[in-house]
Structures are given as structure tokens and as C-alpha cells.
Amino acid sequence: MNDSNNLLLELSEVARSYPEPAGRIPVLTGIDLSVKSGEWVAVTGPSGSGKTTLLNLIALLDTPDCGSIKLNGREVARLPEDRAAELRSRQIGMVFQLHHLLPQCSALENVLLPTIPAKIDGQTALERARSLLCRIGLESRMNHFPGQLSGGECQRVAVARALINSPSLLLADEPTGALDLHATDALLELLAGFHRDGMTILMVTHSERAAAAAQRRYVLGSGKLVKA
Amino acid sequence: MNVLKLALRNLRYYLPHNLTTAAGIMAATAVIGGALIIGDSVRASLFKLVSDRLGKVEYAVIQQENYFRSAIAGEIAAKTGADCAAVLQVEAFLASEHGAVKANLYGVSRDFFRLSPAGDEYSLPPDTVWLNRTAMQAAGLKTGETALLRVLKPDRMPADIPMTSIDQATAAMRVMCGEVVPNSHFGDFSMVNSQTLPVNLFVDREWLAAKLGIPGKANWLLAAKGSNPAALTAALKKSITADDLGWKLSVLQDKEISLKCDRVFIPPQIVSAIDKLKIDHRLIMTGFVNRIESGKFSTPYSFVCGMQDKNYPEGDENCPNIWVSGWLANDLSLRVGGKLKITYYVITPLRTLVEKSTEFKVAGIYTLKDDPSNRELMPDYPGMTDSESCRDWNTGLPVDTGRIRPRDEAYWESYRGTPKAFISYKTAARIWGNRFGEATACRFTGKTTPQTISEKLLAQLSAQDLNLQWTPVLQDGLDGSRNAVDFGQLFMGLSFFVVAAALLLTGVLAGFNLERRANDIMTLTALGWERRRIIKLLFIEHGAVAAAGAVCGIPLAVLYAKGLLWGIASVWSGTVGRTRLVFEVNSATLLLTFAVSCALSLLVLLIVQSKFLKKRPVETAMRQIPAFQSNRPWHKDTWLRTACVMLLAAVVIILLNPGHGEARAGIFFGCGSLLLTGALLLCMVFVRRLPALFKNRRPGLILCGLRNCSRRPGRSLAAIALLSSGIFLITAVSVNRQGVLQDPARRDSGTGGFALYIETALPVLADLNTAEGRLHYHLDLPENVRFVQFSAAPGSEASCLNLNRVSRPRILGVIPEELASRFSFAGVIGKPSSPWDFLNRETGSAEIIPAIADMAVINWSLGKKIGDIIDYEGENGRHWKLLLIGGLENSLFQGSVLISRQNFMQMFPDISGSKIMLADARPGDLKPLISSLAKGLTVTGPQIENSELRLARYNVVQNTYLTIFLALGGLGLIIGSAGLGILLLRNMLERLPEFAWMRAAGFSRRDLITMLLAEHLFIFICGVCCGIAGAAAAILPALTSPAGSPPWSGLAIFFTCLLLTAVAVTVLTARYASRLNIIASLRNE
Structure with a gap:
């Protein structure tokens, strides 16, 4: 368990814009955000406010126009592709709104996917994956394919996949966006469980129910992040 | 789970999509393999032909x-x-x-x-x-x-x-x-x-x-x-033996041994061998003279002997010495110191009688004796030697019997051909020496026998000297077949467009498959998969697809090859004539097909994969949002300027009209390419500017359709580029067909302005431009009919009708002046005013002989270029080097190499007469001319052909290749159009929600179809216009060439098929899109 007083993630003056024929459209302007280790932070905001853009920047899937992003005290905003991939593999887990499970792989195989770049021993990875799937209540479904699972079950598999490499930070982009009420509660309960175990979670959502589960809330609007 | 396992899982999961990609690869494999198999089959057919025509023969003496x-x-x-x-x-x-x-x-x-x-x-x-x-x-x-x-x-x-x-x-x-x-x-x-x-x-x-x-x-x-x-x-x-070689060795009364030859003149190589024998000998050159004159006195038809003897020194070269017999001195009232003139015929080609004279000074008068040895000095001429009287002489010379006096008859009766005078051998060789030799006899003195001389001479002479060398005919045949026109490469070139279209289709389908998996790729990236690991995963998948497509394409290749072979043997038989073709497939070729096809397909797939992965994962996942792509900045002014420069450059080149022959065709092809590229750039600017054109305006349905072309400008431009390139290439190449000449009477055309081409089985031995020659063959011809006669040495036909690589082409000898200003040259060394004159030029070496051939012969049959040398072994094993100084443009001389008559006689001294003739006559005189020639030349077995038709026969081969290119190119373009159709369908499927909304908002099905038709027909029209613009420039040289008109009907069929395909694809996809379920589409959105 990390010391909750340690800063795990720190964004400073981060900005991102996109090109247009008439000029650039700013999406994020001067974002400052700090997340301590073991915290659960939610970022809300209306559609098109740049929530997904913010998450993509933190996940090192995109590069800010300016500003700094630090993970565990190290600057990571403009890392080379290979280094960014390594960090995503070992220190960051991502859950999307649509589960994005590979339909051609079973639940167990989907969970194992991140262990390949992390070069974890096969047997160890298998044991960890089975353990995670048991924890999320899908022990008997681990060899089923996404097409044979419900939306909620798929999202839970996605969470297990995101956590297989024991990352420091879990990023969740609208994790309950495609789920009904019951599935939403089940997923939030799952996330809470991992949070209790010390997982740091940064969640982007426009669901009040999901945001309420977090310890801190921010609102993203007009390119700025404001504490709620 | 590892990369390989995931790759296999992906291959199975996306099997239908992988199969469509593999289908494109199968098509490419079929075409590549088919072409290579055709090459093997033609080669095997040629090898079999060698085997059929030579059987068990490996070496031959041919003379x-x-x-x-x-x-x-x-x-x-x-x-x-x-x-x-x-x-x-x-x-x-x-x-x-x-x-x-x-x-x-x-x-x-x-x-x-x-x-x-x-x-x-x-x-x-x-x-x-x-x-x-x-x-x-x-x-x-x-x-x-x-x-x-x-x-x-x-x-x-x-x-x-x-x-x-x-x-x-x-x-x-x-x-x-x-x-x-x-x-x-x-x-x-x-x-x-x-x-x-x-x-x-x-x-x-x-x-x-x-x-x-x-x-x-x-x-x-x-x-x-x-x-x-x-x-x-x-x-x-x-x-x-000596007898086999036509040598006559006899012992004379004075014990001298006389050597004479059946061919009258002793060949130079025999003379050289005699000189090396170290046996005392005298060379003799006896000539038949028409008259010997001194003052008002004249003695007709006599023999004068040139003897290599110290008793007969030459004296003054300008007025050499002559020793006359008492009989002659008496007849001409000669005294020692007096002058006389002898007049004689010299040997020229086609037996043209040229009379020359030489003045001599009487150096001595000797007593004439009836000595059999002296009678032997006369060469053995059939029709003369055994005649009882002068009036019975029956030789090829015109003898005016009216000039023969009784005392001449008496001389003949007493002395036969005993020479009436002697000169030095040096003088005789100088005035009577010719290409056959410079001696008519040799006398050996000293203690020796004919047997000894024969043996020693034979030992001195090589097989080449005797023209009795063993030629490795089997090896030559196999080499010619091995190095023959490579039909494999040829058909690869002809099928280039089909292969390109198939690979393009493969790339398009692979691109769609990758787009479909964009989310998978982004997920893996988000899960920490490095770029190189993702590349490895996709490489394994694409490699497997390429290999599977290549393997499955091989049986198709065999079928395709069989189809092509059927075509070559039937509708395209112009390429191989009456050759019996065998079908041959060998495992090395199949392996090569697999390797090449795999490599090309993998390359295409890797390019598509690389382009796809170039974008950031976020952008990859957002590929479904076209608005994001269209907002990329582009440099409108740069493209516009570049387009204008290209178009201007093309127009300037057209106006300058530079170059000639093949170079001109190449320049205009480049000019056409400039026009095409410039036009495409203009299209690109226009398509991207479309949104701005419709700003603040409410467009109608058709303009809406046009506006949509800018939605995915890359795809629209790819479609325009594919169509226009195909049209440009196919039109520009196909139009170079050589048709019937527009004006065959033109001297610069392929017929040289000659009306008839005549080839005889047996040589014509007279000059048909002389009264004597026409009289001999009983030819009653108008005065204005002129002939150019060619000496011909046997050899392989070096034209496109012969697939084999020719090492020993047929050589024709001609008087270059007779061809001045005739025919056109596609290339020539230097810039001479009359390239034909080059045939007479000195090359600085006796062995290097200037030669001219048809350009197609030089490039294809001989595998050479202007300035190259052909090594040629002539008679008696002598080696020559034919220097290619000029290449003719599509002429009657396809199949042969031309040298000057003079050089021909050096190379082939024993070949007499002419077997090929060109006749220059007015059109109105042709019918009676043909009739007269057929009758008069009956004994020579003439084949008389209209020059224009003969030229057309050679053009059949080239035209057939161009027809094949048109057919295969058209097939390629149709495959490409099918690929375009898939692209368009994909476009529409992406826009289904948009169409659904429009239908929900009140647009009718017909409105949708109208819009889509407008959008896609605009792309088609742009493609056609760009292609035609480029092609128009490229075909200008062909249109202005005297070689006839392009295949308009073939091109019309091609364009019609293309238009029908484009319209069909557009209409079908538009109707499909218009019939889709609105509710379902809106719900999915």
C-alpha cells in the first residue's frame, strides 16, 4: 500500500489544442491536477469538455502542447514511444467506456494481454489472472468470449485486465457509461474494493452516481479544471 | 498467451476479411505465375524445336x-x-x-x-x-x-x-x-x-x-x-583429298607440277599456304582479254598470262612491260619498245560487264611454240576449253563472232588457249585480281610430286581455311533458345497493370481490415504493448495472409497460363507464328512465383500497415471521424503553382515538337506524364477547395454530391489517379500499333517508297537495271522501273518473327547510294546527312564493317544497341565485327543486317547473284510488272510481294503484343475499378447514419441516388479527363507518323467497358445504400 501522502500524479499547466483551417481549437488550457497515492479522484464535466483528452494525456496516449505531467515524481509528458508503452504496461491501467475486450480472446486471455509486454513469467501471469477473475466473480466464465458475457461482465473483465500488472494508477474513462444501474453499482463496488486495497484511481465520468464514489471531485469546463 | 498465439487467434477470428485480402493476393499470384509459366513453356517449346530439327546431330560441316x-x-x-x-x-x-x-x-x-x-x-x-x-x-x-x-x-x-x-x-x-x-x-x-x-x-x-x-x-x-x-x-x-577440294594437280611435260582449281581462281588462303611450303613455285594469273590493240591494228579475244618469274619484271607501273609472242607481234606490227593496249572485262557483282584497259610497253618478242604446258596456262572454262573453234565458244561473255578472223580460228586450232603475251604476275594480279583470288594457277618446280604437294598443302591449311570446320550446331541452337525472347518477362511487363491493380486491391482491402481493428490496436497500445510488438503481431498476420494467398494463387496461375497459351496459339498467334507450343511447369518457377508474390504482397501490406500505424493511437481510434482528417492543413498555393508549372512545361514541349523516332515518342510520353500529373494536382486543389466554393450557399442535390467528394479527399484523389493512370498508360502504349501505311509511296516510310519486295529461291545472276540483264530473263519492263538488288548470305531470320536470340543473322549486301534518302532512321551514330553513306566509310580496321539494321532487330533479336558490335564468323572461319551504325524505323529489312556490297564481297566472296530485290515502280505499272517478273524469273522461283503487305506482316507481331497489352491492361483496369467499387461501398457504409438521417428528414431514395451518382461520376469524369489529357500528348508522335492510324475501335471498346463498369458500380452501390433500413441505422448511431 502506498503512503497516501505521496503525490503519485501531478499535472502542471497542461494544455492541448487541435488544428483547424482557421487556427487551433483549445481543448485544455492550463490544467493543474495533483493525485496522491491511494486516492480516488473523479473528473466530471459536460460532453466535449475534454475529459477523454485529459485521460489520454495522462495515459501517455497523447502529448500536451505544453505543461508537465509527472508520475511518481518523474516527468513523463514527452517520453519516447517505447518508454511510454513501458510505463503504460507497468504503472498505468486503463478502463474505457466500451470495454474494448478483444472479441477473439477469452476473458482469461484478455486479462493476460498486458502481461506480454511486461514480460511476466507465464505461470505467474496465469495465476494472477485467475485470481483476479475469481475476485471479480467470473471464475466460472474465464474461458468465455466477450460475445458470451454481458456488458457488465465485460467491463469487469476490463478492470481485471487493467490491474493484472499491479499498476500504480488506474485510469477509468466513463467506466459506467455503457452500463445499467445494477451493473454500475457492481462495477463501482469492485473499484471501491480495489481502492480499499490501496489502488489510486482517476476516473472521468459524467455520472453523478459514479462521481459520488470518489474521494475528490473536479469539474472540467472551458478547458479548465476546477475543484468541485 | 503470446504474440504468435494472438496472431493465430486474430487470423481465425477475422478469417472472412483475411480471405478477401488473400483473394487480391491470389489474383496477383495467378498473373505473376502465369507469366513465368508462359516463359517456361515458350522456352521449352523452342528447346523441343531444336531437338526436333537436329535430332541426334551435335556437329555439322555446312557449306x-x-x-x-x-x-x-x-x-x-x-x-x-x-x-x-x-x-x-x-x-x-x-x-x-x-x-x-x-x-x-x-x-x-x-x-x-x-x-x-x-x-x-x-x-x-x-x-x-x-x-x-x-x-x-x-x-x-x-x-x-x-x-x-x-x-x-x-x-x-x-x-x-x-x-x-x-x-x-x-x-x-x-x-x-x-x-x-x-x-x-x-x-x-x-x-x-x-x-x-x-x-x-x-x-x-x-x-x-x-x-x-x-x-x-x-x-x-x-x-x-x-x-x-x-x-x-x-x-x-x-x-x-585434293579432288574433294576441287584442286587439279598434274605433272606437265617439263616436269613442273601444275595446280589449278575448279573455281578458276585459287583462294587467297591457299596462296598463303603455298608461300609457306618452301617449295619453288610460280604463281600465275591468266586473263581473257577482249582485244589487244596497237595503232589501227587489233587482235580479238585472247589470253594474256601474268607469271611470277624474274624473266618478267613489271617495269613502270603506269605502263608495265609485256612480252608478246611472234604471232601477236606480227598481227599488230609490234616492235620492242612499242606500245599496245589490252582491253578486258573485270569481275563485278551481278555479272555487270565493266570494260577496262591498260597500256603496256613491249619489252620482248618470243617465239610461239605449241607447248602443252603453255596450253595449261589457260583456266578451264566450261564451254570454251573443249571447243573446237572460237565460234563454238559458249560462255557467259558476249562474243562478237564477227570479229573473229580466220587467223584467230587457225590460232585456236593450233594453240588453243595458249597465251599470246606474258606480263608480270604483279601487274596481272593488280588488274585482274578479284574477291575470288589473285591467281589462276601455280607451277611447282623442283623434285616433288602432286601427292607431296597435296599432303603438304593440306597439312598447312586449317579446317577454317578449307571452310570445313565442324560447327557445334546443337550448342548454337540451345544457346539461341536459351537466350530467346523471354516471354516470361514480356508477359510480366504486359500484365504489369493487372498485377498492380490486384496489389492495389489487396492494399485497399487490407487497409479496410486494419481500420476495422483500430480499436483493437488502440486497446493493445493502452495496455502497454510497444509499437514494435504490435508491428510484429501484424507482420505475422500479414505474412500468413500473403503466404496463404500466394499458395492458393499457384493453381490459378497454372490455369491462367493455360488460358494465355491458348490465346497465344489462337487469337494472338501473331507473336509466335506457326510454332508448336508445349505447356511446361517446373517447380522452380512455382517456387519463384510463390516468393515473388509473397514478397510483393507483403510489401503492399506492410506499406498499408505502416501508414496505418504512423498515426498516434488516439488518432487511429478516431479514424471513424472524417471531420478530424479533413482539417489537416495543406499548402494550396504550392500545389497550384506546381500544377501550373507542369502544365506549362508540357505545352511548351508540345509546341517545340522535339526529337524524332523513338526518342520523340519517349519525350512525348514524358510530356503526357507531366500533363497527367499537373491535371491530377489541379484536381486535388479543386476537390479540397470544394467546401469553400459552397460557403454561404444552399446547394442543390448535384452540388451536394460534388461537395461530398471533399469528405475524404485522399480516397477521391486515389480513385481519380487510378482511373487516369490506367487510361493514360493503356492509351499511350496501345496507340503505337503500326497499321497499314498511310502513304507507302513515301520514301521515308517503312517501304522506302518501293512498290514490290521480291525474294527468289535461286539467285538472280544479272543486273535487272541493264538491258542485258532484262534480256537474259526476258523481262519486258517500262524504263522507269528500277531495281535495288541485294546479295544475301544465309543466316537466321533476325526479326520479331524469330523468337530465338540470333547469333548469325542474315546479311544483305547493297550499294548504299541506291538507298539514299530512303527509309527513316530511329537512331544513328553522329548526325550524318545521309546515314547510308556510312556503310562505305572506313572504320580503321579491315575486320570492322559498318552495318545497318532495323531498330527492332537490333534491340530485340540481336539484343544490342546502336554502336554495338556483332561478332560474326564468315566464310573460311574468318572473324568479322559488324559495327551497328544505324537503326531503321520499322522497315522492310526486319530480319536482316545490311552492309555495303563491297564489304559483302569481302565477307562472302563465293556468293554470287542476288536473291532479294526491291522494285520501284508507278502504281499503274504494278500489275504488268508483277506478271512479267513472275514469268521472266520463273527459273529462280520468285515470290513477289507488295512491300506494304510485307511490312504489315512484321507489324503483326508488335501489334499483337500491343493487343495483348490492351486486353490485359483493360483487365487490370477493370480489377482496379472493382477495387474502386469496394472503396465506394465502404464510403457509403461509413455514411449510413448520414443517409439514414437524410431519409428521415424527407430526402427520397431517388434524391440519394442522384447525389451519390453526381459524386462518383464526377470522380470518374475527372479520372477520364486527366487520363485523356495525358494520353493526348503521349500519342501525338504516333498520330503524325506515316505508319498508320491507332486502333480506335479497340480503344472505343475499352472506354465503353470502363464507362459501363464505372456506372454499374456506382449505380449498384447507390441503390444498395438507398435501400438500407433507416431505423436500424439511426438506432446504431
């Missing part, structure tokens, strides 16, 4: 003018253990109601058939000719029918010597047609490396030899495979 004992074959076989046969080969033609059929007449015996592929021995009955299938068909004869066979009578004496009579040059014999000789039994026997089936006649050798007055003789020797060439050469030299 025309020497007739040796046919028993030599048995002697060589006994000495070497090799299977050997003697053949009597003569030039002949078969006269039938179908006209004269030029044929190869072989006098053979059992040993000949033993060397055939089947190896069975046959004896042919006398008076019977056996024909091969080609001869039977050409002559229209059946077994049991009789035919007239006319042959050139063998005569060691060259026909160009005026002393020989050409009236007896041919012999006719009536023969009965026997069996058809199949090719397994040497029916297609030939020493010429060509796939054109020969016209062969076979008769009994001894019967033929007897008929021709040379009993027991032959002129070819064949030796079987496995023979040792050194042993064969040694055995032949041991077996050959």
Missing part, C-alpha cells in the same frame, strides 16, 4: 560451294567411332499450281535418318521426293502427285565470273511426291535457328548427285551427339 565425296562420312565414322552422315544440300524450289515454293532440298541416305529423333533408317526411292508437312501444305500437293523441282546446279565456279554461262545455272526435274516425313524422322530438319517451320524436301542423295552431274558427292556432314570435335576435325582433314 555451299565445295562438293566432296559422300564416302567421307563413312571414313570419319570408322576413324572416330562417331555416327556420321553426308548430305547433299542444294537450293531449290517446288513449282506447283500454287506458285513457286522455296524449299530446302536435301539429298540423303539411310545414315541421315539414323540421326533423326526416332532413329529409324529409311531409303528413298529415286525420282521421288518426300516432303515434310509444311512443304505439303505450302505446295498444296498430295502423295502420288508429280511436281517440278528446280535446283541450282552445283558449280564450284562462282556465277559472277562472266566466263561462266548462267543459262545452265539451274536444272529442272520432275518428281513424284512420296510420303510425308514426320518431325520425329527429321521432317523439320534445319540448321537455321528459328521457330518457323522449314519447307523441306528429301530425295535420294546418289540419285540427286547423279542428276546434278556430281555423282558420289555431298556438301554437308553431320555428326552425332557425343562426338569429340577435335577427333572429328582430325579425321576430316585426314580423309579430305
Whole structure:
């Protein structure tokens, strides 16, 4: 368990814009955000406010126009592709709104996917994956394919996949966006469980129910992040 | 789970999509493999032809003018253990109601058939000719029918010597047609490396030899495979005798030994060998003079002898010494110190009589004696030597018997051909020396015998000197076939567009598959998969798809090759003539097909994969949002400027109209490419500017459709580029067909302005431009009809009708001045005003001879270029270098290499007469001219052809290749159009929600179709216009060439098919899109 007083993630003056024929459209302007280790932070905001853009920047899937992003005290905003991939593999887990499970792989195989770049021993990875799937209540479904699972079950598999490499930070982009009420509660309960175990979670959502589960809330609007 | 396992899982999961990608690869494999298999098949066919025509023969002695004992074959076989046969080969033609059929007449015996592929021995009955299938068909004869066979009578004496009579040059014999000789039994026997089936006649050798007055003789020797060439050469030299070589060695009364030759003149290489013998000897050159004059006195028709003797020094070269007999001195009232003039004919080609004179100073007068030795100084001229009187002389010379006086008859009766005067040998050689030699006899003194001289001479001379070298005919044939026109490469080139279209289709489908998996790729990236790991995953998948497509494409390749072979043997038979083609597939080719196809497909897939992965994962996942892409900045002004520069450059080039021949065609092709590229750039600017054009405006349906072209500008431009490139390439290449000449009378056209092309089976021995020549052949022709006559040396046809690589092309000798300003040159060394004059130029080396050939012959048949040298082994094993100084543009001379007549006589001194002639005549005179020539030249077996039609026959090959290109290119374009159709369908599927909304908002089905049609037809029209603009520039040289008009009908069919395909694809996809379920589409959104 990390010391909750340690800063795990720190964004400073981060900005991102996109090109247009008439000029650039700013999406994020001067974002400052700090997340301590073991915290659960939610970022809300209306559609098109740049929530997904913010998450993509933190996940090192995109590069800010300016500003700094630090993970565990190290600057990571403009890392080379290979280094960014390594960090995503070992220190960051991502859950999307649509589960994005590979339909051609079973639940167990989907969970194992991140262990390949992390070069974890096969047997160890298998044991960890089975353990995670048991924890999320899908022990008997681990060899089923996404097409044979419900939306909620798929999202839970996605969470297990995101956590297989024991990352420091879990990023969740609208994790309950495609789920009904019951599935939403089940997923939030799952996330809470991992949070209790010390997982740091940064969640982007426009669901009040999901945001309420977090310890801190921010609102993203007009390119700025404001504490709620 | 690992990368390989995931790759296999992906392959199985996305199987339908992978199969569509593999289908494109299969098509490409089929075309590549098909082309390579065609190459193998044609090569195998040519090898089989070599085997059919040569059977078990590996070496051969092939020559025309020497007739040796046919028993030599048995002697060589006994000495070497090799299977050997003697053949009597003569030039002949078969006269039938179908006209004269030029044929190869072989006098053979059992040993000949033993060397055939089947190896069975046959004896042919006398008076019977056996024909091969080609001869039977050409002559229209059946077994049991009789035919007239006319042959050139063998005569060691060259026909160009005026002393020989050409009236007896041919012999006719009536023969009965026997069996058809199949090719397994040497029916297609030939020493010429060509796939054109020969016209062969076979008769009994001894019967033929007897008929021709040379009993027991032959002129070819064949030796079987496995023979040792050194042993064969040694055995032949041991077996050959002086008599076989036409040498006459006799002991004279004064014990001198006289050497004379049947061919009158002793060849230079024999003279050189005599000089090396270290036996005392005197060379002799005796000439026949028309008159000897002194003052008002004249003595007709006498022999004067030049003797290599210290008693006969030359004196002053300008007025050399002459020693006259008392008889002559008396006849001309000569005194020592007086002058006289002798007038004589010199030997020229086509027996043109040129009279020359030389003045002499009388250095001495001797007493004439009737000495048999002196009689022997006269060369042996048939028709003269054995005549009893001068008036009985029957030679080729015009003898005015009115000038022969009684005292001349008395001289002849007493002294026969005893020379009336002697000059120095040096003078005689200078005035009478010719290409056949510079001596008519040699006298050996000292203690020796004819046998010794013969043996020593033979030991001194090589097989090449005697023209009796063994030629490795099998190796030559195999080399020619091995290096033949590579049909594999040719069809690869012709099928380039089909392959490109198939690979393009593969790339398009692979791109769609990757887009479909964009989320998978982003997920893996988000899960920490490095870029190189993702590349490895996709590489494994694409590699498997490429390999599977290539493997499955191989059976298709075999089928495609069979289809192509059927085409070549039937509708495209112009490329190979009557060649029998065999189908051959070998595993190395299939392996190569697999490797090439795999490599190309993998390359395409990797390019598509690389382009796809170039974007950031976020952008990859957002590929579904076209608005994001269209907002990328682009440099409008730069593209516009570039387009204008290209278009301007193209227009300037057109106006300047530079270059000529092939260079001009190349320049205009480049100009067309500039126009095409510039037009495409303009299209690109226009398409991207479309949104701005519709700002603040409410467009109608059609304009809405046009506006949509800018939605995915890359795809729209790819479609325009594909269409326009295909149209440009196919039109620009196909239009270079050589059609019927627009004005064949033009001197710069391929006919040179000549109306008729005449080829004879037997040589025409007179100049048909002279009254004497026309009189000899009973030709009643208008004065304005002129002939250009070509001496012809045998060789392989070096035209596009012969697929084999030619190492020994047919050589034609011509007087270059007769071709001045005729024909056009596609390339020439330097910038001469008259390239034909170059044929007479000195090259600085006696062995290097300037030559001109048709450009297609140079490039394709000979595999050379202007300025290159052809190594050529001529008569007597002498090596020559033919320097290619000029290339003709699509001329009548396809198949031959031209040199000057003078150089020809150096290379082939023993070839007399002409077998090829061009006739220049007015159109109105043609019919009577043809009739007169057919009748007058009957004894030579003429084939008279309209020059224009002959040229058209050569063009058939090139035109057939262009037809194949048009057909395959069209197929490629149709495949490309199908790919475009898939692209368009994909576009529409992406826009389904948009269409759904429009239908929900009140747009009718017809409105949707109208919009889509407008959008896609605009792309089609842009593609066609850009393609035509480029093609228009590229085809300008062809349109203005005198070589005829392009294949408008073929192009019309092509464009119609293209338009129909485009409209069909557009309408079908538009109707499909318009019929989709609105509710379902909106719900999915």
C-alpha cells in the first residue's frame, strides 16, 4: 500500500489544442491536477469538455502542447514511444467506456494481454489472472468470449485486465457509461474494493452516481479544471 | 498467451476479411505465375524445336560451294567411332499450281535418318521426293502427285565470273511426291535457328548427285551427339583429298607440277599456304582479254598470262612491260619498245560487264611454240576449253563472232588457249585480281610430286581455311533458345497493370481490415504493448495472409497460363507464328512465383500497415471521424503553382515538337506524364477547395454530391489517379500499333517508297537495271522501273518473327547510294546527312564493317544497341565485327543486317547473284510488272510481294503484343475499378447514419441516388479527363507518323467497358445504400 501522502500524479499547466483551417481549437488550457497515492479522484464535466483528452494525456496516449505531467515524481509528458508503452504496461491501467475486450480472446486471455509486454513469467501471469477473475466473480466464465458475457461482465473483465500488472494508477474513462444501474453499482463496488486495497484511481465520468464514489471531485469546463 | 498465439487467434477470428485480402493476393499470384509459366513453356517449346530439327546431330560441316565425296562420312565414322552422315544440300524450289515454293532440298541416305529423333533408317526411292508437312501444305500437293523441282546446279565456279554461262545455272526435274516425313524422322530438319517451320524436301542423295552431274558427292556432314570435335576435325582433314577440294594437280611435260582449281581462281588462303611450303613455285594469273590493240591494228579475244618469274619484271607501273609472242607481234606490227593496249572485262557483282584497259610497253618478242604446258596456262572454262573453234565458244561473255578472223580460228586450232603475251604476275594480279583470288594457277618446280604437294598443302591449311570446320550446331541452337525472347518477362511487363491493380486491391482491402481493428490496436497500445510488438503481431498476420494467398494463387496461375497459351496459339498467334507450343511447369518457377508474390504482397501490406500505424493511437481510434482528417492543413498555393508549372512545361514541349523516332515518342510520353500529373494536382486543389466554393450557399442535390467528394479527399484523389493512370498508360502504349501505311509511296516510310519486295529461291545472276540483264530473263519492263538488288548470305531470320536470340543473322549486301534518302532512321551514330553513306566509310580496321539494321532487330533479336558490335564468323572461319551504325524505323529489312556490297564481297566472296530485290515502280505499272517478273524469273522461283503487305506482316507481331497489352491492361483496369467499387461501398457504409438521417428528414431514395451518382461520376469524369489529357500528348508522335492510324475501335471498346463498369458500380452501390433500413441505422448511431 502506498503512503497516501505521496503525490503519485501531478499535472502542471497542461494544455492541448487541435488544428483547424482557421487556427487551433483549445481543448485544455492550463490544467493543474495533483493525485496522491491511494486516492480516488473523479473528473466530471459536460460532453466535449475534454475529459477523454485529459485521460489520454495522462495515459501517455497523447502529448500536451505544453505543461508537465509527472508520475511518481518523474516527468513523463514527452517520453519516447517505447518508454511510454513501458510505463503504460507497468504503472498505468486503463478502463474505457466500451470495454474494448478483444472479441477473439477469452476473458482469461484478455486479462493476460498486458502481461506480454511486461514480460511476466507465464505461470505467474496465469495465476494472477485467475485470481483476479475469481475476485471479480467470473471464475466460472474465464474461458468465455466477450460475445458470451454481458456488458457488465465485460467491463469487469476490463478492470481485471487493467490491474493484472499491479499498476500504480488506474485510469477509468466513463467506466459506467455503457452500463445499467445494477451493473454500475457492481462495477463501482469492485473499484471501491480495489481502492480499499490501496489502488489510486482517476476516473472521468459524467455520472453523478459514479462521481459520488470518489474521494475528490473536479469539474472540467472551458478547458479548465476546477475543484468541485 | 503470446504474440504468435494472438496472431493465430486474430487470423481465425477475422478469417472472412483475411480471405478477401488473400483473394487480391491470389489474383496477383495467378498473373505473376502465369507469366513465368508462359516463359517456361515458350522456352521449352523452342528447346523441343531444336531437338526436333537436329535430332541426334551435335556437329555439322555446312557449306555451299565445295562438293566432296559422300564416302567421307563413312571414313570419319570408322576413324572416330562417331555416327556420321553426308548430305547433299542444294537450293531449290517446288513449282506447283500454287506458285513457286522455296524449299530446302536435301539429298540423303539411310545414315541421315539414323540421326533423326526416332532413329529409324529409311531409303528413298529415286525420282521421288518426300516432303515434310509444311512443304505439303505450302505446295498444296498430295502423295502420288508429280511436281517440278528446280535446283541450282552445283558449280564450284562462282556465277559472277562472266566466263561462266548462267543459262545452265539451274536444272529442272520432275518428281513424284512420296510420303510425308514426320518431325520425329527429321521432317523439320534445319540448321537455321528459328521457330518457323522449314519447307523441306528429301530425295535420294546418289540419285540427286547423279542428276546434278556430281555423282558420289555431298556438301554437308553431320555428326552425332557425343562426338569429340577435335577427333572429328582430325579425321576430316585426314580423309579430305585434293579432288574433294576441287584442286587439279598434274605433272606437265617439263616436269613442273601444275595446280589449278575448279573455281578458276585459287583462294587467297591457299596462296598463303603455298608461300609457306618452301617449295619453288610460280604463281600465275591468266586473263581473257577482249582485244589487244596497237595503232589501227587489233587482235580479238585472247589470253594474256601474268607469271611470277624474274624473266618478267613489271617495269613502270603506269605502263608495265609485256612480252608478246611472234604471232601477236606480227598481227599488230609490234616492235620492242612499242606500245599496245589490252582491253578486258573485270569481275563485278551481278555479272555487270565493266570494260577496262591498260597500256603496256613491249619489252620482248618470243617465239610461239605449241607447248602443252603453255596450253595449261589457260583456266578451264566450261564451254570454251573443249571447243573446237572460237565460234563454238559458249560462255557467259558476249562474243562478237564477227570479229573473229580466220587467223584467230587457225590460232585456236593450233594453240588453243595458249597465251599470246606474258606480263608480270604483279601487274596481272593488280588488274585482274578479284574477291575470288589473285591467281589462276601455280607451277611447282623442283623434285616433288602432286601427292607431296597435296599432303603438304593440306597439312598447312586449317579446317577454317578449307571452310570445313565442324560447327557445334546443337550448342548454337540451345544457346539461341536459351537466350530467346523471354516471354516470361514480356508477359510480366504486359500484365504489369493487372498485377498492380490486384496489389492495389489487396492494399485497399487490407487497409479496410486494419481500420476495422483500430480499436483493437488502440486497446493493445493502452495496455502497454510497444509499437514494435504490435508491428510484429501484424507482420505475422500479414505474412500468413500473403503466404496463404500466394499458395492458393499457384493453381490459378497454372490455369491462367493455360488460358494465355491458348490465346497465344489462337487469337494472338501473331507473336509466335506457326510454332508448336508445349505447356511446361517446373517447380522452380512455382517456387519463384510463390516468393515473388509473397514478397510483393507483403510489401503492399506492410506499406498499408505502416501508414496505418504512423498515426498516434488516439488518432487511429478516431479514424471513424472524417471531420478530424479533413482539417489537416495543406499548402494550396504550392500545389497550384506546381500544377501550373507542369502544365506549362508540357505545352511548351508540345509546341517545340522535339526529337524524332523513338526518342520523340519517349519525350512525348514524358510530356503526357507531366500533363497527367499537373491535371491530377489541379484536381486535388479543386476537390479540397470544394467546401469553400459552397460557403454561404444552399446547394442543390448535384452540388451536394460534388461537395461530398471533399469528405475524404485522399480516397477521391486515389480513385481519380487510378482511373487516369490506367487510361493514360493503356492509351499511350496501345496507340503505337503500326497499321497499314498511310502513304507507302513515301520514301521515308517503312517501304522506302518501293512498290514490290521480291525474294527468289535461286539467285538472280544479272543486273535487272541493264538491258542485258532484262534480256537474259526476258523481262519486258517500262524504263522507269528500277531495281535495288541485294546479295544475301544465309543466316537466321533476325526479326520479331524469330523468337530465338540470333547469333548469325542474315546479311544483305547493297550499294548504299541506291538507298539514299530512303527509309527513316530511329537512331544513328553522329548526325550524318545521309546515314547510308556510312556503310562505305572506313572504320580503321579491315575486320570492322559498318552495318545497318532495323531498330527492332537490333534491340530485340540481336539484343544490342546502336554502336554495338556483332561478332560474326564468315566464310573460311574468318572473324568479322559488324559495327551497328544505324537503326531503321520499322522497315522492310526486319530480319536482316545490311552492309555495303563491297564489304559483302569481302565477307562472302563465293556468293554470287542476288536473291532479294526491291522494285520501284508507278502504281499503274504494278500489275504488268508483277506478271512479267513472275514469268521472266520463273527459273529462280520468285515470290513477289507488295512491300506494304510485307511490312504489315512484321507489324503483326508488335501489334499483337500491343493487343495483348490492351486486353490485359483493360483487365487490370477493370480489377482496379472493382477495387474502386469496394472503396465506394465502404464510403457509403461509413455514411449510413448520414443517409439514414437524410431519409428521415424527407430526402427520397431517388434524391440519394442522384447525389451519390453526381459524386462518383464526377470522380470518374475527372479520372477520364486527366487520363485523356495525358494520353493526348503521349500519342501525338504516333498520330503524325506515316505508319498508320491507332486502333480506335479497340480503344472505343475499352472506354465503353470502363464507362459501363464505372456506372454499374456506382449505380449498384447507390441503390444498395438507398435501400438500407433507416431505423436500424439511426438506432446504431
